Amino acid sequence: MAETTYERQNPAFYALIVALVVMAIGPIVMMLSTSLKLNVDIMSDSSSLLFMPTLRNYETALCDFLWYDAPYIDYCDKTFGRALVNSLIISLISTVLTLVIGCMAAYALVRFRFMGRDAVSLSTLAMRMVPPAVLLVPVFGIWTFQFQIDGTRAGIILVYVAMNLPFVIWILQSFIVQVPIQLEEAARMDGAGPFGVFFLVVLPLIKPGLAAAAIFTFRVAWNEFLLANALADRDSRTVPVTIVNSMTEFDIDWGVIMATGMLLAVPPIIFTFVASRQIITGMTAGAVKG
């Protein structure tokens, strides 16, 4: 496979591809350009391509992290900065927890053969079926009245971990199955305990699976709105919640809101570029391999 030859295609084909790419990323580019515009430019009727880019909207959104004084910000609204911190903490912690817990469970299911793989696949599918809207009422009720963890970050993390576990277990299983058991037996001969085998032998071998699972979990936690909205109070709001809250006001400040939207979109975009292969593996694993 040293030289891959590429077929030559006719020009119409390339035109189609260009059109598709424009359609796919056009809205994202438009959001980026709007976030770099002053409101005067956004509202003007003239061409939308010629304008002076400015970081002012980002400065407004992130005003409590600025290390210098931005002259044109007369009032600093800290809501977004706080939400960004919350979002980061919640997504990172729930990703780490989901991975550790899910990985252990997947390993136990594969190596010790409790239930068939079918049972897990089926329950993953069943869990995937449950819309977050369906969890809304009971989670609100239980978190408020029984666990009494409403309004805390821990409460939100707990839902996210639970929501992501079925998928993570399922995808990690398909990777753990491929780890040769001889490797583990050899490690056990050399005196490693079950935990040692797991952490020192199995984990390093399933890194690609872990990457895919981590991206999916992070993305769900980072992007989720509905449950966070129901559970969070003023101090634990995440970014999606603050964006929706500022949307409902009558006069929308498009520049700033696009800047916040862009900030919310940046981590998933980075992941996509860094690890698109793992993402596609994760997406196709269920359907194509069966």
Next chain:
Amino acid sequence: MQSANVNRLTPYLFLAPAAVIMAAALLYPICYMIYASFLDWNPSQRIGEAEFVGLRNYINLLGDASFRESFGVTLKFAAIVVTIEMFIGVGLALLLDRNIRGMSVLRTLFILPMMIAPIVVGLMWRYMYHPTVGIFNKTLKSIGLEPVPWLSDGSWAFTSVVIADVWQWTPFIFILSLAALQSLPQSAMEASRIDGATGWQQVWHIKLPLMMPVLIVTLLLRLIDAFKVLEVILVLTNGGPGLSTEILSLRISRTASEFRELGEAAAMSNYLLILLMVLTFGMFLYNKAVEARAARLRKAAEEDL
């Protein structure tokens, strides 16, 4: 002796955290919801104080015209969106399944819309649909056409929501069908080429039938997700104008938070779950039936030999 005990307990130790969390934060809430759907319950009450009303919530909902309307909107939305996305997605996969430079870059760009937060997707589209500053109306105006009331007119709002969803999710079907196409056995392709099949005949008689199992799973996954769409519509129209885009998920969340009827919201959630279960199960049975037929045909063919 002790180490044998540890070994026997290990699997349970490994499973325990996941089992506990899923039981507490998934299974328990779902059971709780089923129970709550029989109560007349508002958010300021503890569940124990709520009055037990039997099936009243369910019966009320059936008689509620706006619930029936949003049920209908949900079905219409899911059916239209999934049909369009399947056609475009599979079509593009068949078209782009070639050995071209930069295919992986292309795939990366195509999955971007799915990775971005639905809230942000709603935001982008709401800006583009904006009556005066949005790009669609600006373009229409510059070529001398009337601006379109994208989000403020009932039927246009529905179309706008469908377009946004198609933009976001067609790549999902594209990626899955492309993966399916690329894993097809090359021998079948070659055999048909030698037999002189044209491109269309190949697509119609060989590629599509061989892709069918994957396509069915894809369809099922996408259909399930189409019933879960909420954030994009929430940001774009918040269900309006009127009830024209109020899908069931949105209605559940509004019943719970605005009308403060937790019991009714729970009953609605159950209707949605039942609907999804019927769909999943139906698809599953269909799949089994197709497989059984294929097996029977194969067997018959073998007996003929």
